[in-house]
Amino acid sequence: MRYEELTIEGRNAVLEAFRSGKTIDKVFVLDGSQDGPIRTIVREAKKTDAIINFVKKERLDQMSETGKHQGVIAYAAAYEYGTVEEMLQSAEEKQEPPFLILLDNIEDPHNLGSILRTANQVGAHGVIIPKRRAVGLTATVAKASAGAINYTPVAKVTNLVKTMDELKKKGMWFVCGDMDGDPMYQLDLTGPIGVVIGNEGDGVSRLVKENCDFVASIPMFGDIDSLNASVAMGVLSYEIVRQKMKKAK
Incomplete structure (x- = not known):
């Protein structure tokens, strides 16, 4: 299932989305990726309700629309949640x-x-x-x-x-x-x-x-x-x- 206008790709874009307080439903991270930016994204994701999925490169390539996902893709909520x-x-x-x-x-x-x-x-x-x-x-x-x-x-x-x-x-x-x-x-x-x-x-x-x-x-x-x-x-x-x-x- 893909929701084009809600897909955020690339390390800086995903990190910025988390830091700006945007509601992220799911984040897909390249399995085994251990570098600094990816670790920072995972740490930010854990502070929120986002579900973190570690996936293979083929999966990210399939999901990517830009072909430049840099090992991370996030799905953002279109609307804010209530309580x-x-x-x-x-x-x-x-x-x-x-x-x-x-x-x-x-x-x-x-x-x-x-x-x-x-x-x-x-x-x-x-x-x-x-x-x-x-x-x-x-x-x-x-x-x-x-x-x-x-x-x-x-x-x-x-x-x-x-x-x-x-x-x-x-x-x-x-x-x-x-x-x-x-x-x-x-x-x-x-x-x-x-x-x-x-x-x-x-x-x-x-x-x-x-x-x-x-x-x-x-x-x-x-x-x-x-x-x-x-x-x-x-x-x-x-x-x-x-x-x-x-x-x-």
């Missing part, structure tokens, strides 16, 4: 129960963009993604979000389960979408809630699922047994909106 605290604060300011979307390793940028778009429309206060094995805020995501990326904050966390535990202590509870769950229409989905949506292929991981208070299934009557991740998120979120509106009457 979970800001999301809770936003809910408080609006005098609404917190409504968050948690994504368990969504890898497709179009899915993340669509989820952001729907999250904005359903009134979610933010989207939480894990740092590893998940797509970040790339230009492709921004485009697919149709502008929602400017209004709905996205926070990157090291560990989803730990974040869920911390939010539970603040009174939140969690529902994940899974075929093995109870039909969503039978569940009370009101109050401070987090919707958990799993990876496109594997669904919600075991540990995350075990940490959810409810497992909700979406009724399906077709010949295949799953929905696209962004569609599942939309269906489940709008059931929450429906219940909220009904309760408010």
